[in-house]
Amino acid sequence: MFMKTIAAAALAVLAATGAQAQAPEKPDLVLGVGGKPLLYYLPLTIAERKGYFKEEGLNVTINDFGGGAKSLQALIGGSVDVVAGAYEHTIRMQAKNQDIRAVIELGRFPGIVLGVKKDKAGEIKTIADLKGKKIGVTAPGSSTNFFVNYLIAKAGGNPKDAAYIGVGGGMSAVAAMEKGEIDAISNLDPVISKLETDGEITILADSRTEQGTREIFGGSNPAAVVYIKGDFIEKNPATVQHVVNAFYKALKWLATASPDDIAATVPQEYWLGNKDLYMRAVKASKDTYSVTGIIPPEGMKSANDMLKQFDPELASANIDLAKTFTDKFVKAAATQ
Structure with a gap:
């Protein structure tokens, strides 16, 4: 054999x-x-x-x-x-x-990052706090959506209890966060780095590194x-x-x-x-x-x-x- x-x-x-x-x-x-x-x-x-x-x-x-x-x-x-x-x-x-x-x-x-709007960081301190919130993803049903679904389910919540809004992967995503159209965002670089640099978000989960990926998924992904x-x-x-x-x-x-x-x-x-x-x-x-x-x-x-x-x-x-x-x-x- x-x-x-x-x-x-x-x-x-x-x-x-x-x-x-x-x-x-x-x-x-x-x-x-x-x-x-x-x-x-x-x-x-x-x-x-x-x-x-x-x-x-x-x-x-x-x-x-x-x-x-x-x-x-x-x-x-x-x-x-x-x-x-x-x-x-x-x-x-x-x-x-x-x-x-x-x-x-x-x-x-994955390189996907989940961030919370800075002025919402006081009420959204953990993944569980995303219940009932508006979360920006590149498009519903995409990997950025899967990422936050997984995090919510892993935390014991129901992904269906949040609203997912397609914001794309460029300046449209940045604008959605800056205008307050969303409470949190699951997206990638350079969008995330721009939002970080502009002081718009607080990071809850980051899979841009091996350590971060292993902490989230328990291994490579x-x-x-x-x-x-x-x-x-x-x-x-x-x-x-x-x-x-x-x-x-x-x-x-x-x-x-x-x-x-x-x-x-x-x-x-x-x-x-x-x-x-x-x-x-x-x-x-x-x-x-x-x-x-x-x-x-x-x-x-x-x-x-x-x-x-x-x-x-x-x-x-x-x-x-x-x-x-x-x-x-x-x-x-x-x-x-």
Whole structure:
């Protein structure tokens, strides 16, 4: 059995390596993402701006939606081919009998932060105090929503007892907090760093570091991935390989890039009007990016356990986590 397992793994890598040498079957792709300027999706912007998609023979059109839930809907509906989004969606879709698979990990920590409006900090001192409050998320049903749902359920509360308001992932999110339209916010950098710098929020939970992630989840917890429908992967293995190659190059570039290098590469509008603030946000989020591109088994389990805390459908579902991520394309990309 052991030898058969080794042989099967070797064949999978060889197949992916063969796909790497082939031209993409579908060079023109539409990629969906929910909040491209967020540092959560920085590897996508790097792959685009550094020309890695072009190097791989791909012409990628990027559709930026209001949140991850909307890019998932676009994939299911067929208006996009590929999504840069939260790993949790692959688990939730398997529970709905939808074959959606991650092909490379972009973020190993969520990087999501829960903050409370400064003038509400006296009455919202703990997660339990969020009952009845208005919480800003990038979009309802997105990873920022899952994050706060988990925290509330973990604290013994009911996530349905709070109101979730989609505020996006840029200046609209900052404005919602500044205007007092929301009591708390679950969002990412650079939004969080700007709100911190402006003295608008008090932090309740922070998953931008390994220590913070382990305190919240008890272990690692995968964040952004690239996910694709299973039938697309089967029909277009060379295309998928070239997509993964481009993102793998972006991860390798990010591993050694300085905050100044990154700020100089992204569009200036990503800075939210302040380059120094953006570079501080990059520094705060630098550890969140994947080193290998491969989701470890404990990370998959952690994500599944998180969802089970607040999603009754997942609590009773029989999820085969091995079917939520395939590592053969990343392993082939690493041999370049």
